[in-house]
Amino acid sequence: MAQEPAERARISELLRAADPDGLLALDRRQVLSLHLDTDPTRPENQRSEPAYRIWARQALHAFAESLPKEERRRVMEFADHVEARLRSERPRGRGLSVYAADGVWKEFVWPVPVENRARYGLVDVWPLLWLRQAYTPYAVLLVHRDHTRLLVSHLGEAAVVEDEEFHLDAQHWRFTAGKPPSFAKGMGMSSSRGAQRDVYDARVEDNVRRFWSSVASAAARALEELGVQRLIVGGPQEGTAAVVDLLPEPTRRLVVATVSVPPLEEWRHIRDRVLEVARQDRARREAELVEALVGNAGPAGSVLDLESTLQALARRQVLTVAADRDLAARVRTCTVCEFATTNPAERCPTCGGVLQEADATQVLPVLARSNRAELVLLSEGTLRRHGGVGALLRFS
Numbered sequence: 001m002a003q004e005p006a007e008r009a010r011i012s013e014l015l016r017a018a019d020p021d022g023l024l025a026l027d028r029r030q031v032l033s034l035h036l037d038t039d040p041t042r043p044e045n046q047r048s049e050p051a052y053r054i055w056a057r058q059a060l061h062a063f064a065e066s067l068p069k070e071e072r073r074r075v076m077e078f079a080d081h082v083e084a085r086l087r088s089e090r091p092r093g094r095g096l097s098v099y100a101a102d103g104v105w106k107e108f109v110w111p112v113p114v115e116n117r118a119r120y121g122l123v124d125v126w127p128l129l130w131l132r133q134a135y136t137p138y139a140v141l142l143v144h145r146d147h148t149r150l151l152v153s154h155l156g157e158a159a160v161v162e163d164e165e166f167h168l169d170a171q172h173w174r175f176t177a178g179k180p181p182s183f184a185k186g187m188g189m190s191s192s193r194g195a196q197r198d199v200y201d202a203r204v205e206d207n208v209r210r211f212w213s214s215v216a217s218a219a220a221r222a223l224e225e226l227g228v229q230r231l232i233v234g235g236p237q238e239g240t241a242a243v244v245d246l247l248p249e250p251t252r253r254l255v256v257a258t259v260s261v262p263p264l265e266e267w268r269h270i271r272d273r274v275l276e277v278a279r280q281d282r283a284r285r286e287a288e289l290v291e292a293l294v295g296n297a298g299p300a301g302s303v304l305d306l307e308s309t310l311q312a313l314a315r316r317q318v319l320t321v322a323a324d325r326d327l328a329a330r331v332r333t334c335t336v337c338e339f340a341t342t343n344p345a346e347r348c349p350t351c352g353g354v355l356q357e358a359d360a361t362q363v364l365p366v367l368a369r370s371n372r373a374e375l376v377l378l379s380e381g382t383l384r385r386h387g388g389v390g391a392l393l394r395f396s
């Protein structure tokens, strides 16, 4: 089995690498998907036999027991490989994801917590979808009269997990990675007295506006290059208002909020406020989506509950699927086509293929992908009284 090395990586790179779409494109039915909480700060993980290793062994053996002979042999092989991997070296991160299939072995070491979870069959990208959503990057543009900074922040539920700072290269009006040697110098404007005062002030204001305009274009370009879709603008009110106004239209729509920040304030002091703004933004997005689902507000309405959602997916009618993160449901899925149902049936009504039982969380991402639909995971229990899942429909 070819092994891809698990380097210690930044979460931004990891989220790009652990692409659910790429894993779904494997299009396999015999994949072992394993996610382990390897957090080294937990006492149970510090023992000579860490808890995650015991958990993985027991989970994989329990799987194997329930499978027919050929499959059992395969899963036991994966289990041996996982055991050897976990014995060879302690994973350095707080979480580990492993995807194993014939000729495939992919590992991702996460700097953030991951829950223990094991699935076999269709590739299980549910935990990756959640990580991508939970750590969606927010760009923070801090702007003052004569200096600016751009930060890209991966915010967890309660903490900033990772920041990357960019500074403005005034020669080319581009944001580049890394901290500037000293950012307050170079563009300062000295005071002046005398009869020329008004003219001078007007010229200074003109310069400031030109500066903000360049910042706005540079920020728009940086966001596009970084693929960041959410922007928070901070600074004194006159600055934030002006820069938001000067942003090109597609970027202006990405502005989540503006926050008032005194000049030269340290990022660590601003971070908590940005985190709170981002938390509110997430809650608002989720509330709007739930309202649309319950209020039948998709372009062609909406459906609620698992069976109606599966039927809409089979008709390729789905724009957005939303499901509780803790959705726990079994479905029967066709081994030949993509038909899936919650009803007890032996044969596929569409193609006559054999139906197999699978987890809804393994089937929904596959069907969402073939619908080119977005799959959004909601907080625990959000749609529980509607069967834990729903979909916004597109016009066919």
Ligand SMILES: [Zn+2]
Pocket (backbone or CB within 6 Å): 334, 335, 336, 337, 338, 339, 348, 349, 350, 351, 352, 353
């Ligand atoms: Zn079928």
